[in-house]
Amino acid sequence: MSDDRHQFGDDPMLDDHAAEWGVEPVLALLGDAGEPPPVALRAGVIGRARAVRRPLAEPIDPPALYAARVRDLRRLLDSLTVRDWARRAHPYEWTVHGLVAHLLVIERYTATQFGIETPDVDGVDGLDDTHLELGATTIAHELERDPEVTAAAWAVAARRVVDLIESDTYRPDRPARLHGWPFSQSSALVARAFELWTHADDIRRATGRELMPPTAGELRTMSSFSVQGLPFLVQLRHPRAQVVPVRIVLTGSGGGTYDIGGEGEPVARLAVDVIDYCRVVARRIEPAELDAERAGDHHVLDALLDAASLFAV
Amino acid sequence: MTVRSVARRARRPVGDLAPRRELRCCTVSDGIAHWERTLVARLVAGDDSALATIYDQYAALVYGIGVRLVGRDHAADVTQEVFAGLWDHPERFDATKGSLRTYLAMVCRRRCIDHLRRGGRREANERRGHDAPLSVAPNVDEAAMAMIDGERLRDALFVLPSHQREAIELAYFGGLTFREVAVHTGTAEGTAKSRIRLGLQRLAHELRTADEVERA
Numbered sequence: 177m178s179d180d181r182h183q184f185g186d187d188p189m190l191d192d193h194a195a196e197w198g199v200e201p202v203l204a205l206l207g208d209a210g211e212p213p214p215v216a217l218r219a220g221v222i223g224r225a226r227a228v229r230r231p232l233a234e235p236i237d238p239p240a241l242y243a244a245r246v247r248d249l250r251r252l253l254d255s256l257t258v259r260d261w262a263r264r265a266h267p268y269e270w271t272v273h274g275l276v277a278h279l280l281v282i283e284r285y286t287a288t289q290f291g292i293e294t295p296d297v298d299g300v301d302g303l304d305d306t307h308l309e310l311g312a313t314t315i316a317h318e319l320e321r322d323p324e325v326t327a328a329a330w331a332v333a334a335r336r337v338v339d340l341i342e343s344d345t346y347r348p349d350r351p352a353r354l355h356g357w358p359f360s361q362s363s364a365l366v367a368r369a370f371e372l373w374t375h376a377d378d379i380r381r382a383t384g385r386e387l388m389p390p391t392a393g394e395l396r397t398m399s400s401f402s403v404q405g406l407p408f409l410v411q412l413r414h415p416r417a418q419v420v421p422v423r424i425v426l427t428g429s430g431g432g433t434y435d436i437g438g439e440g441e442p443v444a445r446l447a448v449d450v451i452d453y454c455r456v457v458a459r460r461i462e463p464a465e466l467d468a469e470r471a472g473d474h475h476v477l478d479a480l481l482d483a484a485s486l487f488a489v
Numbered sequence: 490m491t492v493r494s495v496a497r498r499a500r501r502p503v504g505d506l507a508p509r510r511e512l513r514c515c516t517v518s519d520g521i522a523h524w525e526r527t528l529v530a531r532l533v534a535g536d537d538s539a540l541a542t543i544y545d546q547y548a549a550l551v552y553g554i555g556v557r558l559v560g561r562d563h564a565a566d567v568t569q570e571v572f573a574g575l576w577d578h579p580e581r582f583d584a585t586k587g588s589l590r591t592y593l594a595m596v597c598r599r600r601c602i603d604h605l606r607r608g609g610r611r612e613a614n615e616r617r618g619h620d621a622p623l624s625v626a627p628n629v630d631e632a633a634m635a636m637i638d639g640e641r642l643r644d645a646l647f648v649l650p651s652h653q654r655e656a657i658e659l660a661y662f663g664g665l666t667f668r669e670v671a672v673h674t675g676t677a678e679g680t681a682k683s684r685i686r687l688g689l690q691r692l693a694h695e696l697r698t699a700d701e702v703e704r705a
Contacts, residue, residue: 210549211556217565218548221572222541230535230576423538427530433537445538447531469527 233392238365245372261323277318281311283333395430409483426450444472532579558601645695653688
C-alpha cells in the first residue's frame with residue numbers, strides 16, 4: 177500500500193484504483209448510503225441472468241477424453257529417468273514402476289470389459305473385482321522387468337482400448353461393468369480417464385514435476401459426470417436418505433454450475449475450484465481440507481462430499 | 490445423521506454469506522477482496538445466485554450514481570446495463586486492479602456518460618431537424634459532474650483551499666491523470682494525489698454537513 181493511500185486514511189469509499197478509473201469523485205461525493213433502486217429492478221436483473229446463461233467450456237466426448245489422458249500419461253512416462261521409476265508413488269506402497277504395472281493390469285481389465293481379447297487378469301471374480309487386488313501376479317512379474325518394458329506394455333493395452341472406441345464398433349450405451357459398478361462404455365471411459373489423470377498427477381508429484389491440469393473441455397466432462405452422479409452416490413452411501421436440492425458451483429476453467437437433487441430452492445450451496453473438487457473425488461484431498469465456500473446446511477454438503485469419492489478405487 | 494434428517498432441518502433457501510452492513514463498514518481488506526474474487530469466480534461459472542448477492546450488495550451504489558449522473562428516469566436502465574454487463578463479462582473485472590465496488594462504480598459512470606452522449610447526440614439531431622446550427626459536442630464529464638447536485642457542489646468546492654480546488658478541477662473537469670496534474674501545478678505526483686484526496690474528503694464532509702443542515 178502506498179503512502180498516498182495512508183494519507184487517505186481508512187475511508188472505505190475509495191481504493192487505490194478509484195482515481196485511475198475516474199470514479200473517485202463520484203464515490204466520494206456519493207457517500208456511504210447510495211440509493212435503493214426500485215424493488216422490481218432486482219427481478220429484472222436476475223431474471224435476465226437466468227434467461228441468458230453464461231457460455232461454459234464445451235465438454236469433450238468420453239472417447240476423446242480417454243484418448244487425451246492416455247496421450248498425456250504416455251508423454252509423461254517417456255520423460256521418466258531411471259531414478260524416477262524407483263520413486264515411491266504416494267498414496268500407494270508402489271514405486272512409480274509398480275503404479276504403471278497396476279495401470280497395465282487395469283487397462284487390460286478395461287479392455288476385457290469392453291469385449292477386447294487381452295491377456296487374462298488375475299484376481300477377477302466377476303463381482304467387485306476389487307481394484308487394488310487385481311493383477312497381483314502381473315504386477316510382481318512386471319517389477320522383475322525393465323520399467324520401459326512395462327510402460328510399453330501399458331501403452332499397447334491402452335492403444336487397444338483407444339482403437340476400439342475410435343472405431344465403428346464402439347457403442348457408448350453398451351454395458352461395461354468395472355469393479356462391480358454397472359457403467360456404460362461411455363461412462364466407464366470417463367471414470368478411466370479420471371483415474372489416468374489422477375495417477376499421472378501421482379507420478380508427477382513423486383518425481384517432482386509440475387502438476388498438469390487437463391483442458392477445460394476434459395475437466396468439464398469429468399466434473400459434470402461426477403457431480404451429476406452425486407444424488408445416486410448419496411443414496412448408495414445412505415440408502416434411506418432423501419436427496420435434497422443442492423447447488424454445486426465449480427469455479428475455474430472447465431467449471432460450471434449444477435443444480436442437483438431435484439427442483440426447488442437449494443438448501444445448500446458448495447462453491448469450489450473444479451480441480452480441487454476432482455481431487456476430492458479422487459481421494460487426493462480430504463473433504464475437511466477442501467478450500468470451499470459452503471452455504472446453507474453443512475451436513476448435506478458433508479454427506480455429498482463424503483459420497484463423491486465412492487467411485488474412487 | 491442421515492441426509493433425510495438433515496434435510497428436515499434445512500428447508501430454508503441458501504442466503505448470502507456476508508452480512509451487508511458489515512461489509513460496507515469495512516475497509517477494502519483482504520477478506521472482502523477474497524469474498525469478491527469468490528463471487529466473481531462463481532459468476533464465471535454461471536451461478537446466478539452470485540449475481541443476486543452482488544446486486545444486493547452494490548445495487549444502491551450503482552443506482553445512486555445513476556440517479557446523480559443521468560437522473561431518476563434513466564438510472565434504472567443504467568443499473569440494469571451495469572449488472573447485465575457484469576453477468577455477460579465477469580472476466581473483465583480484475584481483482585488485482587481494485588475492488589468490485591470501484592469497478593462497478595466505474596462501469597456505471599461509463600454507462601452514464603454513454604447515456605449522456607446519446608442524449609447529446611439526440612438533442613443535436615433534433616436541432617438539426619429544425620435547421621438549428623450544429624453545437625459543439627458537450628463535455629460529458631462536465632455535464633455529468635454538473636448533475637451531482639451542481640449548485641451544492643460548486644458551493645462546496647469554494648470552501649476548499651485553492652490548491653486543493655485547482656487539483657480536483659484539473660483531475661476531474663480537466664480529465665488529467667495524477668501525474669499530469671502534478672506537472673501542471675509544478676508539484677510532485679504524491680503532493681498532487683494528496684491534494685486531490687484531502688480535497689475530496691473535505692468535499693464529502695461539506696456535502697454531508699449541508700445535507701444534515703437541510704434535514705434539520
